Amino acid sequence: MTTPTPSPEPARDAERTSAERAVLRRALRDTLLLVGGLLVLGVVVGALLSGTAGVWGALIGAALAAFFCATTIWSMMRSxxxxxxxxxxxxxxxxxxxVVVLVVVLAVLRGADFYDRYVLFVVLALGAVGSALLDYRAVKGGRVPYVQP
Structure with a gap:
């Protein structure tokens, strides 16, 4: 009678899961660093261009960018x-x-004039595009096995 040998599949699955989590952690870290940089740069440029309204636009734009980018990566990590x-x-x-959060925030801010809409848009757009590029870089540089020998 022979003893069945354990299948290597659970080890490969654990290795793959660990590699996927590492890629997502890198993407999250890089995205949060990007948003932090955008916040500082946006506040400075916004203050120079529009005063207090520019600062508020940069703060709101960076907060929305952080929320949108981080929740996508978080949902991937959870799954x-x-x-x-x-x-x-x-x-x-x-x-x-x-999308619901964005609609609610835009509805609340619709009539407000305490922030600069252009600064908000630029910070949010740079956050979205930059996050997509950082996600691509993390996935491209990740060592996730996708073929099982």
Whole structure:
């Protein structure tokens, strides 16, 4: 009678999950550093261009950029190792929540004049584009096995 040998599949799955989490941690860290830099730069430039209104625009833009970018990465981190359907459900659910938050924030800010809309837009746009590029860099440089020998 032979003793069954344990399958290497759980070890490979654990290695893959660990590698995926490392890529997502790097993307989250880099994104938060980007948003911090945008906050400082946006506040300085906004203050020079529009005074207090520019500062408020930069603060709101950086907060929205941090919320949008970090929640996407967070939802991916929470769903690592789960089924593709569960991952899609969580990512789509957070995307819908982000759209609702954006609509609510824009509705609240619609009539307000204490912030500079252009500074808010530029900081938010740079945060979104920069975060996408950083996510791409993290995935491109990640060592996640996608083929099992």
């Amino acid at each position: 690592v190792g789960s089924s593709p359907a569960a991952m899609a459900g969580l990512v789509m659910g957070t995307w819908i929540a982000k």
